Amino acid sequence: MFQLDLTSHRSIYQQVVDNFKELIMTEALPAGSRLPSVRELSRLLSVNPNTVQKAYRELERAGFVHTASGRGTFVSEKTKILPDPARIETLRQEIRSAYSALKYSGLSPEEAKAIVLEIIEEEG
Amino acid sequence: MFQLDLTSHRSIYQQVVDNFKELIMTEALPAGSRLPSVRELSRLLSVNPNTVQKAYRELERAGFVHTASGRGTFVSEKTKILPDPARIETLRQEIRSAYSALKYSGLSPEEAKAIVLEIIEEEG
Amino acid sequence: MFQLDLTSHRSIYQQVVDNFKELIMTEALPAGSRLPSVRELSRLLSVNPNTVQKAYRELERAGFVHTASGRGTFVSEKTKILPDPARIETLRQEIRSAYSALKYSGLSPEEAKAIVLEIIEEEG
Amino acid sequence: MFQLDLTSHRSIYQQVVDNFKELIMTEALPAGSRLPSVRELSRLLSVNPNTVQKAYRELERAGFVHTASGRGTFVSEKTKILPDPARIETLRQEIRSAYSALKYSGLSPEEAKAIVLEIIEEEG
DNA sequence: GTGGTCTAGACCACT
DNA sequence: GTGGTCTAGACCACA
Numbered sequence: 180m181f182q183l184d185l186t187s188h189r190s191i192y193q194q195v196v197d198n199f200k201e202l203i204m205t206e207a208l209p210a211g212s213r214l215p216s217v218r219e220l221s222r223l224l225s226v227n228p229n230t231v232q233k234a235y236r237e238l239e240r241a242g243f244v245h246t247a248s249g250r251g252t253f254v255s256e257k258t259k260i261l262p263d264p265a266r267i268e269t270l271r272q273e274i275r276s277a278y279s280a281l282k283y284s285g286l287s288p289e290e291a292k293a294i295v296l297e298i299i300e301e302e303g
Numbered sequence: 304m305f306q307l308d309l310t311s312h313r314s315i316y317q318q319v320v321d322n323f324k325e326l327i328m329t330e331a332l333p334a335g336s337r338l339p340s341v342r343e344l345s346r347l348l349s350v351n352p353n354t355v356q357k358a359y360r361e362l363e364r365a366g367f368v369h370t371a372s373g374r375g376t377f378v379s380e381k382t383k384i385l386p387d388p389a390r391i392e393t394l395r396q397e398i399r400s401a402y403s404a405l406k407y408s409g410l411s412p413e414e415a416k417a418i419v420l421e422i423i424e425e426e427g
Numbered sequence: 428m429f430q431l432d433l434t435s436h437r438s439i440y441q442q443v444v445d446n447f448k449e450l451i452m453t454e455a456l457p458a459g460s461r462l463p464s465v466r467e468l469s470r471l472l473s474v475n476p477n478t479v480q481k482a483y484r485e486l487e488r489a490g491f492v493h494t495a496s497g498r499g500t501f502v503s504e505k506t507k508i509l510p511d512p513a514r515i516e517t518l519r520q521e522i523r524s525a526y527s528a529l530k531y532s533g534l535s536p537e538e539a540k541a542i543v544l545e546i547i548e549e550e551g
Numbered sequence: 552m553f554q555l556d557l558t559s560h561r562s563i564y565q566q567v568v569d570n571f572k573e574l575i576m577t578e579a580l581p582a583g584s585r586l587p588s589v590r591e592l593s594r595l596l597s598v599n600p601n602t603v604q605k606a607y608r609e610l611e612r613a614g615f616v617h618t619a620s621g622r623g624t625f626v627s628e629k630t631k632i633l634p635d636p637a638r639i640e641t642l643r644q645e646i647r648s649a650y651s652a653l654k655y656s657g658l659s660p661e662e663a664k665a666i667v668l669e670i671i672e673e674e675g
Numbered sequence: 676g677t678g679g680t681c682t683a684g685a686c687c688a689c690t
Numbered sequence: 691g692t693g694g695t696c697t698a699g700a701c702c703a704c705a
Contacts, residue, residue, distance in 0.1 A: 249689035285386035533634035
């Protein structure tokens with residue numbers, strides 16, 4: 180499915196969340212398709228089922244999937260997501276803050292800009 | 304001196320570090336000038352002295368300042384400042400993550416891009 | 428602080444969430460005030476710290492509180508909450524569905540209405 | 552017959568139960584009429600036969616239908632239908648919880664009330 | 676001290 | 691089988 184980087188400082192459940200977001204946004208996992216069960220994925224990744232469940236719960240909160248006890252976890256239709264101004268403002272500030280920190284981490288302003296533009300390119 | 308955002312999930316010591324980096328890079332604090340003492344700053348910001356201490360250690364480690372026992376902490380010459388790859392990678396991932404979230408907050412990819420580009424414009 | 432109903436079918440963490448929502452909405456816990464620490468509350472209620480933390484996480488997600496590692500969990504300003512149309516539509520359908528079920532659970536339509544109106548009265 | 556919402560967190564068997572209760576109370580299914588067989592309905596709804604079976608058992612327990620082995624499941628006379636206090640309490644709490652959430656979605660109390668009253672109007 | 680993450684393993688309702 | 695909840699207890703970074 181995907182690989183975890185156990186040496187990373189990013190938490191395991193966050194890596195699982197991000198990997199699935201990527202798979203869903205690229206439609207490698209199309210709407211309606213079923214994610215591996217909590218137990219199945221926990222075996223595949225050799226992590227605790229609770230960790231996988233935490234990731235799935237976060238994905239549901241973010242509107243990427245919906246879960247049904249006894250049936251499984253499924254990719255949601257994209258159409259359900261509507262803009263939430265408060266959430267967007269929070270994200271805007273996070274980016275602004277990180278970008279500001281980047282510019283003053285020993286990089287030239289041009290290098291800082293380049294990093295952000297690169298992210299935009301990659302992510303599309 | 305500067306403001307902390309106590310509601311942010313960025314740690315306080317990291318905010319202190321980033322603020323000083325910015326002040327030093329912009330030469331608002333020129334080379335050779337003295338930083339507030341740990342006690343003084345901890346009072347000003349209403350945070351634990353340990354937190355300020357940790358920030359100063361990090362600034363010294365990164366080459367922004369040097370401390371002289373009993374006299375204080377001083378801004379180093381610019382030449383010593385080198386980028387910290389780990390810190391930059393962390394910031395890159397924060398931006399990537401927030402940008403990704405932005406695209407899945409109901410915004411079109413174009414709107415998401417526009418928000419980021421706007422930030423770059425404002426911040427310079 | 429408040430009592431749990433261990434005989435209830437509502438999960439413990441959900442009860443904790445609802446109790447705090449009530450305390451915050453009535454301003455018994457004003458904006459900026461600190462919630463008990465995870466460990467403290469878990470001792471008070473005789474439940475596992477993880478259960479309390481799950482509740483606190485949910486409260487943060489809903490915008491009622493903000494947490495800061497090493498400092499605590501604090502009641503957020505109300506002003507941060509903006510309407511999210513998708514969320515509201517979901518809730519509207521939940522109520523519609525439950526109300527419909529109520530009307531066909533052996534109650535007269537008048538009794539069903541009375542129950543809902545009573546909830547509105549209680550909750551204000 | 553009726554539609555299921557597979558993305559809902561309400562369990563499937565409960566949705567089947569509620570739909571039949573509605574059909575029976577409104578006499579869309581008059582007393583004496585025959586419900587689809589378990590197999591037939593499970594095919595129609597694309598759900599597990601066990602799930603339909605459980606719903607039918609619940610309907611019988613609540614007095615809405617009676618089963619005659621080998622012949623099928625039939626709608627009972629209305630007089631047998633009694634309210635189920637536990638089910639009603641569950642629904643009451645669902646409504647209370649959703650209503651409470653509504654008030655903390657950025658709506659004014661008046662707007663929240665208006666939404667609920669509108670549902671009551673529509674549903675009668 | 677604080678919250679955050681994780682493991683190990685249990686029990687439950689639902690499919 | 692599925693997801694959901696909970697306990698017990700560990701380790702971490704941060705204040």
